[in-house]
Amino acid sequence: MPLHGHIFIFFQILSGFRYIFAPNLFLIMKILLIEDDKKLRETIIDFLLSEKYIVEYATDYYSALEKVSVYEYDCILLDIMLPGGSGLDILQELKQRHKKESILIISAKDSIEDKVLGLDLGADDYLAKPFHFAELNARIKSIIRRKQADGDTNIVFKNMRMDLDKRKVFIEDKELLLNRKEFDILYYFMTNPDRLIYKTTLAESVWGDNIDQVDSLDFIYSQVKNLRRKLRQSGAIPAIKAVYGFGYKLCACDDHSD
Amino acid sequence: MKLLQYTSYKFAVLLLFFIGTWGILFYFAMRNEIIDETDDMLKGYRDIFIKKALNDASLLNTTYETTFDRYSIRLLSREEASHYRESWHNEEMYFLEGNEHIPVRVFKSMFLASDDQYYELEVQMSTIERDDMAETLIFYLTGLFIALLICIFIGNRIILKRSFAPLKKLLSWLNSIVPGKSIPPLNNHTKIMEFSRLNEAALAMSQRNLQxxxxxxxxxxxxxxxxxxxxxxxxxxxxxxxxxxxxxxxxxxxxxxxxxxxxxxxxxxxxxxxxxxxxNGQFQENDEVNINALVDDTAQNFMEIYDCKGIKFTIANDEKCNVVMNKMLSKILISNILKNAFIHVPNNGYISASIERDKLVVKNSGEKPLDKMKIFERYYQTSEEKEDSTGLGLSITRSICRLYKFELSYDFYEGHIFTIKFK
The missing domain is CATH 1.10.287 (Helix Hairpins)
Known part of the structure; x- marks a missing residue:
């Protein structure tokens, strides 16, 4: 499907009922994806469109440079190794022109030097391939929020509000006490509402590389169980639903039983 | 066995065989020569005696006896004389003065005297003692053998030491090669063709290896x-x-x-x-890392993750431990060594970490000791291993330790004990 087709559908969806589940994305976010691998590019575009972003893409160094100098974007997903040049040069060019775009580097070169160099040059975040879409989504939202909300670090979903700075959660202005990990888990769900999140992905996102074994996921179960109980008791509309025993989904269903 | 010992030993065996054979041959040659000489002399005596007896018949009734030589005459009948054969034999004779038996050579011969009678003449002559000769021979040959052996040993030593110097240098050069590091120069000029070819081969092989x-x-x-x-x-x-x-x-x-x-x-x-x-040494930047804090943090994370295993974790921060290394690698190192303990500890087991000034010891309960030689190899897994572990954790640990020349060791004493000695 051509890009403008996606964008067309996007606007249709935007006007549709699903929009109410993502109130914090009231502004239409425009994203430029700079990635040379065709299949990966298409997959990422599919995902970004499903997340209701407007997406444009560039496939090599020169077209990317052209796009960033002509248009304005909210966020640029930047691959480092590109035909024709390095993504880091594009980054440098952007910073020299004092462009305000948030930049998220997505690179297959998961080396610490590149990460440090990229962040030094002014990138907002760095994500190594292969990544989970849920993770990508969380990072994009996080950097856009940092840039655009002008200090407002609250995420709101139905009657729940998360204050990221103070690491506090409120249900109808009443504080919900969560421990460190419960907060991280809830945050992950809040950035990916209404999406099926696999246990393994959740474990990896919240506990990082320390998770190495799929068979030790019982701890996820008990943590999520506690979190669900707290949400239920506090009268929150958002609830974490278990999906088929291997995943969870944050949704705004009133039905808390499952 | 050293080459010197080996060659000396082979030479000794060879010499022993050679000198032994030579000694036996020499002994028989000498003996035959002496008998031959004695026999000639006895024949000479006989001739002289017969000549005299033909002129002087009185001699026919005498017997002559000195200390070493003697002769006797016996009349032979016609009958006896007709089948008479000259004969030689050896005898032992008691020698009164020396109170010993001495070997004598006896020659029996017949002659026709002037009175037309046949007489038998028996001539005796003392000869050399065979035992004595053998003994003397053995004594001197043994002496020769030992002298030659010493010569060979010393000569061998000097020659080998000189000629094997290039080999020794080549060996120490080979030992100095570290896989993955550039090859040090080999200044090992030698006139010996074999060694110079060995040099070339070793150099070419190391370069190929590196490549x-x-x-x-x-x-x-x-x-x-x-x-x-x-x-x-x-x-x-x-x-x-x-x-x-x-x-x-x-x-x-x-x-x-x-x-x-x-x-x-x-x-x-x-x-x-x-x-x-x-x-590849791609982690260059170093910081001072506090191991105590790192172990604390990491263990806390694992305690959350492995909460359901009912593990008893204790940490003994006896001393403060600061190490200069790459920050990310320090995290990976500590995380891997702790993760290994948390994964492999049985349910309701215990894990203890103790930190000293330059040492971290992680111990977890377990039943069977593991193979010390293989435990840090890539993909080493015991049979009951969880199937989705990567098998690379400890291998990464070892690589990091190698990079910083930390000493990593495994021991088993009522549990698995991993020790890292920071230097």
């Missing part, structure tokens, strides 16, 4: 890199598909399995990449 090593490292790194994009596509496609609400629970659960397997590959790939990066 293969580099290529392999590069290959692993490249392969891991190249795998990342297709893996990303596969993973992300599954993620997209998983959001599709039209698929059934069965399909969804299959997707989850595929997703986890792919994740496993991703982890394996990342570990391999990390390993080759460590071995």
């Amino acid at each position: 293969v090593y580099e290529q392999q490292k590069q290959f692993i790194e490249n392969a891991s890199h190249e795998l990342q994009t297709p893996l990303a596509i596969a993973l992300n496609k599954i993620e997209l598909l998983s959001q599709n609400e039209e698929i059934s629970e069965k399909q969804s659960s299959e997707l989850y399995e595929i997703y986890n397997s792919l994740n496993q590959i991703v982890r394996l790939n990342k570990s391999l990449l990390l390993l080759s990066r460590i071995e």
Whole structure:
């Protein structure tokens, strides 16, 4: 499907009922994806469109440079190794022109030097391939929020509000006490509402590389169980639903039983 | 066995055989020569005696006896004389003055005297003692043998030491080669053709080795890199598909399995990449890292994750331990060594970490000792191992320790004990 087709559908969806589940994305976010691998590019575009972003893409160094100098974007997903040049040069060019775009580097070169160099040059975040879409989504939202909300670090979903700075959660202005990990888990769900999140992905996102074994996921179960109980008791509309025993989904269903 | 000992031993065996054979031959040659000489003399005596007796018949009735030589005459009948044969034989004779038996050579011969009678003449002559001769011979030959042996040993030593100097140098050069590091120069000029060829071969082989090593490292790194994009596509496609609400629970659960397997590959790939990066020395920046805090933090994380195993964890921060190393590698190091303990400890077991000024000891309960030689190898797993562990954790630990020349060791005493000695 051509890009403008996606964008067309996007606007249709935007006007549709699903929009109410993502109130914090009231502004239409425009994203430029700079990635040379065709299949990966298409997959990422599919995902970004499903997340209701407007997406444009560039496939090599020169077209990317052209796009960033002509248009304005909210966020640029930047691959480092590109035909024709390095993504880091594009980054440098952007910073020299004092462009305000948030930049998220997505690179297959998961080396610490590149990460440090990229962040030094002014990138907002760095994500190594292969990544989970849920993770990508969380990072994009996080950097856009940092840039655009002008200090407002609250995420709101139905009657729940998360204050990221103070690491506090409120249900109808009443504080919900969560421990460190419960907060991280809830945050992950809040950035990916209404999406099926696999246990393994959740474990990896919240506990990082320390998770190495799929068979030790019982701890996820008990943590999520506690979190669900707290949400239920506090009268929150958002609830974490278990999906088929291997995943969870944050949704705004009133039905808390499952 | 040293070459010197070996060659000396072989020479000794050879000499023993040679000198032994030579001694036996020499003994028989000497003996025959002496008998021959004695016989000639006895014949001479006989001739002289017969000549005299033909002139002087009175001699026929006498017997002559001195200390060493004697003769006697016996009248022979016609009958006897007709089949008479001259004969030689050896005898022993008692020698009164010396109170000993001495060997004598006896020659019996017949002659026709002037009175037309046949007489037998028996002539005796003392000869050399065979035992004495053999003894003397053995004595001197043994002396010769020992003298030759000493000569060979000393000569051998000097020659070998001189001629093997290039070999010794080559060996120490070979020992100084570290896989993956550039090859040190080999200044080992020698006139000996074999050694100069050995030099060339060793040099060429080390260069080939280095090249293969580099290529392999590069290959692993490249392969891991190249795998990342297709893996990303596969993973992300599954993620997209998983959001599709039209698929059934069965399909969804299959997707989850595929997703986890792919994740496993991703982890394996990342570990391999990390390993080759460590071995390529791509972690240069160093900071001072506080091991106590790091162990504390990491262990806390693991306690949350492995909460359901009912593990008793204790930490003994006896001394403050600061190490200068790459920050990221320090995290990986501590995380891997602790993770290993948390994964392998049985349910309701215990883990203890104790930190000293330059040492970290992690101990976890366990039943059977592991193979010390293989435990740090890539993909070493015991039979009951969890199937989705990458098998690279301890290998990464070892690589990091090697990079910083930390001493990593494993021991078993009522549990598995891993020790890192920071230097």
